[in-house]
Amino acid sequence: MKAFVIAEQGAPVRLMDREIPVPRRGQAVVRNFATTLNFHDVLNIQGVVPNMTWPHVPFSDNCGEIVALGEDTGTWQVGERVMANFFPDWLDGAPTPEYCLSVYGDNRDGFLQEYTLVESKSLARVPDYLGHAEAASLCCAGLTAWRSIAVEACVQPGQVVVVQGTGGVSLFALQFAKMFGARVILTSSSDEKLDFGKKLGADFTINYRKHPDWDLRVLELTDGVGADVIVEIGGADTLPRSINAVRFNGHVSVIGVRSGAGVQTSVSPEMLLIKNIHLRGITVGSVRHLNDMCRALEQHRVTPVVEHHFEMGDVDRAIELMETQSHMGKIAIEIAN
Numbered sequence: 001m002k003a004f005v006i007a008e009q010g011a012p013v014r015l016m017d018r019e020i021p022v023p024r025r026g027q028a029v030v031r032n033f034a035t036t037l038n039f040h041d042v043l044n045i046q047g048v049v050p051n052m053t054w055p056h057v058p059f060s061d062n063c064g065e066i067v068a069l070g071e072d073t074g075t076w077q078v079g080e081r082v083m084a085n086f087f088p089d090w091l092d093g094a095p096t097p098e099y100c101l102s103v104y105g106d107n108r109d110g111f112l113q114e115y116t117l118v119e120s121k122s123l124a125r126v127p128d129y130l131g132h133a134e135a136a137s138l139c140c141a142g143l144t145a146w147r148s149i150a151v152e153a154c155v156q157p158g159q160v161v162v163v164q165g166t167g168g169v170s171l172f173a174l175q176f177a178k179m180f181g182a183r184v185i186l187t188s189s190s191d192e193k194l195d196f197g198k199k200l201g202a203d204f205t206i207n208y209r210k211h212p213d214w215d216l217r218v219l220e221l222t223d224g225v226g227a228d229v230i231v232e233i234g235g236a237d238t239l240p241r242s243i244n245a246v247r248f249n250g251h252v253s254v255i256g257v258r259s260g261a262g263v264q265t266s267v268s269p270e271m272l273l274i275k276n277i278h279l280r281g282i283t284v285g286s287v288r289h290l291n292d293m294c295r296a297l298e299q300h301r302v303t304p305v306v307e308h309h310f311e312m313g314d315v316d317r318a319i320e321l322m323e324t325q326s327h328m329g330k331i332a333i334e335i336a337n
Helices: 039-046 132-136 138-152 168-179 191-200 214-221 239-245 269-274 287-300 312-324
Strands: 002-006 013-017 027-036 063-069 081-084 115-119 123-125 160-164 183-188 204-207 227-232 246-254 278-281 306-311 330-334
Touching: 002 312, 013 312, 027 081, 027 132, 027 138, 039 312, 063 132, 081 115, 081 132, 081 138, 123 287, 132 138, 132 306, 132 330, 138 168, 138 227, 138 246, 138 287, 160 168, 160 239, 168 183, 168 191, 168 227, 183 191, 183 214, 191 204, 204 214, 214 239, 227 239, 239 246, 239 269, 306 312, 312 330
Parallel strands: 160 183, 160 227, 183 204, 227 246, 246 278, 306 330
Antiparallel strands: 002 013, 027 063, 027 115, 027 330, 063 081, 081 123
16 A cells, blocks of 8 residues: 655655554454545644654544454444544543543554554444544644533523634535534634635634734623633733733633743733633543534534545645645545545
8 A cells, every 4th residue: 555654853754665554353444545645744743743663654633444353342333434533542521631642643653645544432423424534623623612612611692702713624614603503703814714614604804914913802892891712822922912802710721832842921810719710621532522422523514624525646736835834624635435
């Protein structure tokens, strides 16, 4: 089979021939149809993600079909269309260091290859109405947004949710917030992207280049009360404004560090105390969360936004596009038909 491999830290992604794996007890072999890119994958390729092993196949998203099963794999059948959870060991309950230690594409071979050996316990069935690339987009970005909106913040009808940007997680968060009947304020530096967000259901938009004090604009739009929930992806540069823009007893989901990992910020502990703010870090979710999200998608028929499609041989172009952060939604790589 064909596989893209990172041989060692700092090495480029190289196309190689590898043997198709054979499943052992509790394992399945999945023929991959598609994968999609996440910002995490860029950091992976740069070699800065902790706990990586080499050589390894990158990318944590997939949609494929089971082609072989080992013993003790439950009710799974060859031919079923599936996706694998980002954390193969986090099945249910609260996150723990042990659950979050193993990651497909980091310290286990990921999905930038034709076949991948996976733990059957980490699989979820793909909603029938979704295409391969649409389904693959759910594994990291979709599940991160779902856990933020549905699990941790428990968004309710009529609440106000601020979504930063128009990347994969952000657009999923917008779509899920609208699914639950919330009003959404979308921020971006591009009027074109904001217009697209309106088509997805955004109720209000803020161009933060034109309105750098976007937190004050959020307060204006909410009559001084603030937003119920803020999906925070900027990190150090935007977190202080999110703290200012959220309401008393509101919820801030920290799901990204686009301003740079390790960058320090000046968040006021007094504001957290006075406003009784719920500040929660979100790193994807469990297999149970993945299955719950898929059931909700089947019911509401939400269509993920996949803006760009590349062939497997064009992976370098796809990575370059991801690095520019100029896209909307997800970038997909088609692996097999």
